[in-house]
Amino acid sequence: MTSRVYNFSAGPAVMPVEVLEEARENLLSLGETGIGILEHSHRGKAFMAVRDEAEALIRELASIPDNYDVLFLQGGASLQFGMIPMNFLSEGQTADYLVTGAWSKKAVTEAKLFGNVHIASTSEDRNFCYIPKQAQFSSYPAYIHFTSNNTIFGTQYAAEPDVPEDSILICDASSDIFCRPIDVSKYAMIYAGAQKNLGPSGLTLVIIRKDLVEAGSESLSAMLQYRTHAENQSLYNTPPTFGIYLVGRVCAWLKAQGGLAAIEAKNRAKAGVLYDYLDSSELFRPTADHDSRSLMNVTFVTGDADRDAEFLKQVTAAGFQNLKGHRSVGGMRASIYNAFPAEGVDALVNFMRDFEAKS
């Protein structure tokens, strides 16, 4: 078998080897059923057990209160950008958006199709290299939306933004969900495309308070109403069964790692190794402000595009894959999600040290 390389992809991203090995075993027969995981009816006992276990593990990991639904949807965060205002923003109403990157901006563009948008804060003045400390909210926003981690810009909210009491806080947590413990009760809704920290692309996890589900528009296409999925345990139509299976196995792996507090400690250690080196380096520097640094996506540059290119050429040849930064930031980006192994970060830092020494 081909040996695996260090894959710093921003998403789809590295998955736990143990999960992939388990999935491999179940492709031709899920357990003793004689039917592969991809081939089981979504309404049969075997898949229902898979679905129920996935939901139970998600609830357990994040201590999700009973007044929240856990939904398995399709269409990625991008479909949520539209579904949220379609459901919760009426013409004439205003929703508040905290804008910290390209994905926040896409969410704003969608919301404007359905109502008014107030930008409560933005860090666009410095190319999104920081998380704003202050926000100016409108008087009665329909909801407040923020992006907890900004994949492209390497920034992350250290904690939930301070919002007025009883605000309906909605979070796009696509790129940092379950990287640390989360107090779900602070949110009305959390959503995440699975392909960064939870598993494969093609599945969107939505954690949503039941009163918000009930408040959603009733005049939309059935598939675009949260209640349709909540009332049917995400089985209104055929769900992405393999994605649900994989997210369940990733959550079982997270639990085996010690749960979200233990994962946070590992993530802090992993990111710390890289940031500590970057802070000490005279060649490389991180692009995000110190207090806004992401645990998941570490963005850095040399300050010289040619040298960035030379580094990328050499580091890629050495087997470190997908380190090229997004074109809007340039330089390098190391995406080190939950499943990224600590030894891969150590190896990268060693390579960078050598590269710097030779420069």
Added chain:
Amino acid sequence: MTSRVYNFSAGPAVMPVEVLEEARENLLSLGETGIGILEHSHRGKAFMAVRDEAEALIRELASIPDNYDVLFLQGGASLQFGMIPMNFLSEGQTADYLVTGAWSKKAVTEAKLFGNVHIASTSEDRNFCYIPKQAQFSSYPAYIHFTSNNTIFGTQYAAEPDVPEDSILICDASSDIFCRPIDVSKYAMIYAGAQKNLGPSGLTLVIIRKDLVEAGSESLSAMLQYRTHAENQSLYNTPPTFGIYLVGRVCAWLKAQGGLAAIEAKNRAKAGVLYDYLDSSELFRPTADHDSRSLMNVTFVTGDADRDAEFLKQVTAAGFQNLKGHRSVGGMRASIYNAFPAEGVDALVNFMRDFEAKS
């Protein structure tokens, strides 16, 4: 390894063993890349090659003309039920629907949210056990929609319905796509959830004429406009990468089987074995009218619910899985999609003969 059983599931359904074995090999490393198929960036070279090959194979298999786009979407046929009228049916306009089962009816319900619906034909008078021969179309329908195969009721259009020249014909082919050659030029749009004849759940194949893409509404959420996906090679946001990979491999398998004409011959032979026995049986009878029988889903009953239940109990115990019919028809349903092995049909018929002999 556990031996595989005969899986007559209506969907998700049996997949070719060769495809599953190949997928298994690529879970931890796609070819020599050192990165599993689930973990590759959707914008990287390795996945782009996978995507491009899948589209090329689909185009080759169905001889799709160049003025059609091939899109890989999410949300199943159910999201298409809404997206079609959202895009192509304005308030005051009328769309014509041919109603041949539960899925057609769901499509009608969605269309009514956005415009007028004219039921051009329906077989509801006899619980959808036949395909109507005639249809009465409205004067200037925005489009004409039909369901080529009815999973629940075991019926299938033998050929495209006769429609007025220059009609915009849209087909939900979820449960029989690529079961036989198809003249794409007769359609403006063909769509199919992949989980019956193409691969896994969580991916929707859309084959759509470019002028229809351009005619779609421009005021919708970006994800709900076909042009968004057409303009971005289905990579506007992260697509279901594993699903695209699998559909590509299933199409490669179809090609290796000899293409759609060869598959049709195999499907006719498989279904023929079962229908011939049913026609000769004094215990079982098919529920669909002779000229409306599906090659994909063979529905049958004994006429006695207790005997149906006893048969299902025994046949399931013998290792034939998921033969229970949908509750709205009762009895039994054998879903025998492209990937269902001929020897499984032979084995089922042998079991049924023995059961009948002992009755």
